Amino acid sequence: MLDLDGVTLTRLLTAATLMFHVIFATIGVGIPVMIAIAEFLGIKKNDPHYLLLARRWARGFTITVAVGVVTGTAIGLQLSLLWPSFMQLAGQVIALPLFMETFAFFFEAIFLGIYLYTWDRFKNRWLHWLLNIPIVIGATLSGFFITTVNAFMNTPQGFDLLDGEAVNIDPLAAMFNPATPTKVFHVLTSSYMTSALILAAIAAFMILKKKGSFTYHKKALKLTMIAGLIFTAGTALAGDLSAKFLAKEQPEKLAAAEWHFETESNADLIVFGTIDENNEISNEIRIPGALSFLAGNSFDTEVIGLNEFPEEERPPLWVHYAFDLMVSIGMYSLFIAGIFVLFSYIKRFNEHNKFLLMGIVASGPLAMLAVEFGWVYAEVGRQPWILRGIMTVDEAATTSTSVGIAFGLFLALYAVLGFFCVRVLLKMFRNKPAEAELEQRFPGGKL
Amino acid sequence: MSLEVIGISVLWLFLYGYLIVASIDFGAGFFAYYARVSKREHIMSKLISRYLSPVWEVTNVFFVFFFVGLVGFFPDTAYYYGTALLLPGSVAIILIAIRGSFYAFGNYGSKDNTVYLFLYGATGLLIPAALSTSLTISEGGYLEETSEGVVFLAGELFTSPYSWSVVALAIVSVLFISAAFLTYYADRAEDVDSRAIMRKFALWWSAPTIGASLLVFAGLRDHNVEHFRRALDLWWMFGLSLLFFLIAAFLIYSGKRYGTAFIMVMLQFFFAFFGYGASHLPYILYPYITIEGSVVNETMGTALVIVFILGLCLLIPSLYLLMRLFLFDADYVKGKK
Numbered sequence: 001m002l003d004l005d006g007v008t009l010t011r012l013l014t015a016a017t018l019m020f021h022v023i024f025a026t027i028g029v030g031i032p033v034m035i036a037i038a039e040f041l042g043i044k045k046n047d048p049h050y051l052l053l054a055r056r057w058a059r060g061f062t063i064t065v066a067v068g069v070v071t072g073t074a075i076g077l078q079l080s081l082l083w084p085s086f087m088q089l090a091g092q093v094i095a096l097p098l099f100m101e102t103f104a105f106f107f108e109a110i111f112l113g114i115y116l117y118t119w120d121r122f123k124n125r126w127l128h129w130l131l132n133i134p135i136v137i138g139a140t141l142s143g144f145f146i147t148t149v150n151a152f153m154n155t156p157q158g159f160d161l162l163d164g165e166a167v168n169i170d171p172l173a174a175m176f177n178p179a180t181p182t183k184v185f186h187v188l189t190s191s192y193m194t195s196a197l198i199l200a201a202i203a204a205f206m207i208l209k210k211k212g213s214f215t216y217h218k219k220a221l222k223l224t225m226i227a228g229l230i231f232t233a234g235t236a237l238a239g240d241l242s243a244k245f246l247a248k249e250q251p252e253k254l255a256a257a258e259w260h261f262e263t264e265s266n267a268d269l270i271v272f273g274t275i276d277e278n279n280e281i282s283n284e285i286r287i288p289g290a291l292s293f294l295a296g297n298s299f300d301t302e303v304i305g306l307n308e309f310p311e312e313e314r315p316p317l318w319v320h321y322a323f324d325l326m327v328s329i330g331m332y333s334l335f336i337a338g339i340f341v342l343f344s345y346i347k348r349f350n351e352h353n354k355f356l357l358m359g360i361v362a363s364g365p366l367a368m369l370a371v372e373f374g375w376v377y378a379e380v381g382r383q384p385w386i387l388r389g390i391m392t393v394d395e396a397a398t399t400s401t402s403v404g405i406a407f408g409l410f411l412a413l414y415a416v417l418g419f420f421c422v423r424v425l426l427k428m429f430r431n432k433p434a435e436a437e438l439e440q441r442f443p444g445g446k447l
Numbered sequence: 448m449s450l451e452v453i454g455i456s457v458l459w460l461f462l463y464g465y466l467i468v469a470s471i472d473f474g475a476g477f478f479a480y481y482a483r484v485s486k487r488e489h490i491m492s493k494l495i496s497r498y499l500s501p502v503w504e505v506t507n508v509f510f511v512f513f514f515v516g517l518v519g520f521f522p523d524t525a526y527y528y529g530t531a532l533l534l535p536g537s538v539a540i541i542l543i544a545i546r547g548s549f550y551a552f553g554n555y556g557s558k559d560n561t562v563y564l565f566l567y568g569a570t571g572l573l574i575p576a577a578l579s580t581s582l583t584i585s586e587g588g589y590l591e592e593t594s595e596g597v598v599f600l601a602g603e604l605f606t607s608p609y610s611w612s613v614v615a616l617a618i619v620s621v622l623f624i625s626a627a628f629l630t631y632y633a634d635r636a637e638d639v640d641s642r643a644i645m646r647k648f649a650l651w652w653s654a655p656t657i658g659a660s661l662l663v664f665a666g667l668r669d670h671n672v673e674h675f676r677r678a679l680d681l682w683w684m685f686g687l688s689l690l691f692f693l694i695a696a697f698l699i700y701s702g703k704r705y706g707t708a709f710i711m712v713m714l715q716f717f718f719a720f721f722g723y724g725a726s727h728l729p730y731i732l733y734p735y736i737t738i739e740g741s742v743v744n745e746t747m748g749t750a751l752v753i754v755f756i757l758g759l760c761l762l763i764p765s766l767y768l769l770m771r772l773f774l775f776d777a778d779y780v781k782g783k784k
Binding site for chain 1: 505507508510511512514515516518519520522523524525526527528529530531532533534536537538540541543544545546547548549550551552595596597743744746747750751754755758761762765766768769772773
């Protein structure tokens with residue numbers, strides 16, 4: 001580790017925090033929606049299964065929220081600790097959504113606290129259900145605000161630079177920069193999608209292991225798979241719009257992901273493959289004209305290539321793999337969820353087929369991996385910039401010499417938190433299987 | 448009022464809020480652990496967990512709010528504190544992270560795990576100690592601006608009597624505020640045994656808060672005499688603080704009106720904290736950052752203030768609802784709901 005320079009260590013520490021935090025942030029944005037849907041169905045259909053689902057999901061959620069809160073606090077402080085010059089400049093322009101994110105989270109935290117402890121406190125169940133609304137709004141707004149900050153780093157606007165100082169500041173223009181719409185859309189849909197698929201994976205796993213109440217887990221699977229299909233389709237659409245946005249506003253980022261060097265129309269899409277030091281590509285799958293189509297819905301679209309950019313301003317080419325893996329997993333999820341929903345509507349097919357269930361079990365962790373790949377691509381694809389065109393990561397990183405120690409400390413922290421989080425979750429549900437809890441809370445299956 | 452004064456007042460108010468709710472939370476962790484090892488847990492831990500469970504995340508947000516707001520209103524603080532405080536800041540984050548997660552792990556997962564509870568209790572005293580050093584650093588003398596950037600003089604901090612007096616004050620204040628609140632909460636719950644224990648704690652830690660405050664004053668005189676003089680100009684605020692302390696101690700001692708007593712404790716810390724803050728101005732970090740010199744541009748500052756007011760309109764009713772359901776609902780407090 002000694003041969004790593006300060007900037008690299010600073011980037012690695014930030015990457016470690018973000019990659020750990022994003023797991024919990026993604027679930028944090030998505031699970032409240034799933035809980036709200038399950039509780040809604042439970043009350044509407046008078047079905048204890050759905051009510052129990054909501055309750056058990058919420059119980060597991062408290063653990064992941066806790067880790068999300070503390071790692072969110074960590075990244076919030078690390079922005080200033082690791083990137084002081086960036087925050088000094090960007091704080092002048094983009095402090096508004098950062099500030100609002102705290103409010104949104106504050107709002108969510110208050111109602112989550114109330115929600116978790118008032119299951120049996122209201123005579124009218126709908127009153128308890130209503131508490132979902134501020135939680136979902138708070139969670140989604142948190143995701144929205146923080147994503148605008150990330151969007152700003154990609155396409156900064158809303159200020160002028162005068163001798164290194166930001167002047168003529170327009171906070172709203174900074175927040176609603178060109179990258180905001182597609183990025184927010186993509187982050188929110190993919191969070192909903194990943195959460196639905198993870199819950200689906202758990203239900204499928206329980207059915208495969210033939211553990212406990214079939215009806216309970218089958219209801220859970222059907223609900224999460226239908227939601228998963230809708231959200232995956234939404235994510236695919238958002239991804240497509242994001243590519244079109246990149247082609248227009250941040251072409252070097254798309255070009256790096258696609259290994260696209262020459263500006264041309266009818267550009268080929270390169271899937272996977274290898275590249276040598278002369279940028280010669282081999283072993284790839286080449287889809288003629290597809291990149292142009294991806295960038296602008298027409299084969300005639302001219303796609304700007306990496307050669308238009310000076311070499312020191314190009315993102316590293318390995319982001320291609322992160323991009324392709326993200327897209328492949330997205331396709332896979334769409335396929336699996338589509339098959340399941342199709343099978344469940346056609347009586348002739350068995351949607352609880354062993355192989356299909358195994359495919360669903362895989363889709364949960366895979367979707368989370370896709371989120372990670374997506375963020376790696378989003379962040380590394382912006383290099384060398386921290387604020388595109390204005391400040392590089394080298395200029396922004398802290399000059400402190402203690403980053404290496406901090407990196408070690410935080411790695412240890414994330415390992416400990418990750419280990420105990422999984423352990424506590426497993427124990428929590430093993431000690432209290434669904435059917436035992438069903439009988440205890442709703443004796444004889446009655447509300 | 449000028450933008451920077453509004454900004455710093457808002458932030459200070461939030462830091463005060465954090466001081467109160469976090470002290471209750473930190474102290475409660477310590478008392479819960481103490482109850483477990485002294486085999487009295489059956490009495491106290493139920494009480495403590497009934498209060499803490501619904502509110503702990505809210506506590507954390509107060510803190511996030513403060514530092515996000517500080518960087519928003521005064522971006523230069525990010526540069527100075529950020530560069531210098533990487534290591535102490537990281538330690539504080541790690542302690543907060545351990546505390547928050549292990550509270551959730553212990554409370555929702557494994558209720559009888561003593562290690563989880565120990566981590567929760569120990570961090571409750573270490574976090575205020577760690578966080579209080581940033582106030583110490585703000586007095587100047589522990590950071591140096593060199594050609595290679597801002598350097599943190601850790602040796603100076605660890606050998607400074609002023610720094611240690613602040614740490615002592617932070618810890619005893621946490622225990623006192625927490626004990627005063629839990630006495631009141633036990634009283635509402637009509638939990639006579641817990642109330643007796645907490646009342647004893649509150650009395651035990653009452654005088655040391657005043658003793659430690661005097662030490663801090665003495666240390667400040669040696670360390671930053673300018674600030675000390677400005678504090679003397681505001682003597683009446685510290686006088687009021689002492690007065691409210693005496694009322695609180697008297698009420699707790701005579702065993703009546705614990706609710707009023709806790710409000711008196713809040714006022715005691717309110718006046719001391721604002722007296723300290725007001726005399727600290729115009730500096731945020733002596734001698735590098737003043738509020739006038741580092742305030743964010745006017746457009747952003749105004750936007751932040753507007754958002755802040757709108758946000759409060761949303762938060763105050765929500766907080767009120769939270770408190771009504773868990774703090775002031777007698778049946779909930781007694782464990783009947």
